[in-house]
Amino acid sequence: MKRACNGCGQHLGDADNRDVDNHGNLTDVRSECHNCRPLVELEAAGCKTFHLTLRTIARIDNLVDRDGHYAKGYFEAVDGKTTCVGLRIGTGEDRIVARYGDHLVRHPDGTWTVHQAPEKAS
Structure with a gap:
């Protein structure tokens, strides 16, 4: 096993x-x-970690908003259709983007970072 x-x-x-x-x-x-x-x-x-998935994106978005940061779905063209592929936090050059499968990390000082999911083995 x-x-x-x-x-x-x-x-x-x-x-x-x-x-x-x-x-x-x-x-x-x-x-x-x-x-x-x-x-x-x-x-x-002391950090909190959150696995970003279709099921968790709304809850994480609410937590980010509660911290006073701007959060919005992150969209890309997938098979010719505009599709939400993750969450972006912040605006401008300082924004971070997490894709589904990544982990978002909330640090004790209220900042957020992304821990990227491992690449799938082919």
């Missing part, structure tokens, strides 16, 4: 008894993943 990161789904090798706690629940193995380890470290430093 193979094991995968709880955060991004990257394969981490074979499953073993470290992957299940005493109650049979899967443990958090994100700290073993080269992509998600920085998110775990940011969370330990």
Whole structure:
């Protein structure tokens, strides 16, 4: 049986008894993943992380607005149609853009940054 990161789904090798706690629940193995380890470290430093998906974009947009930052869907042409592909925060040259699959990080000082999703292996 193979094991995968709880955060991004990257394969981490074979499953073993470290992957299940005493109650049979899967443990958090994100700290073993080269992509998600920085998110775990940011969370330990007091940051909040949010995985941007179609289901979470509205909630994250509301949180960004509550912090007093401008947030809006980010649109691109996909197969000839204008499609929302993520969220942008801020305006002008200082804006940041997160695409679906990326993580947005809210730092304790109220600033936001993007942790990009790993590229899919082809």
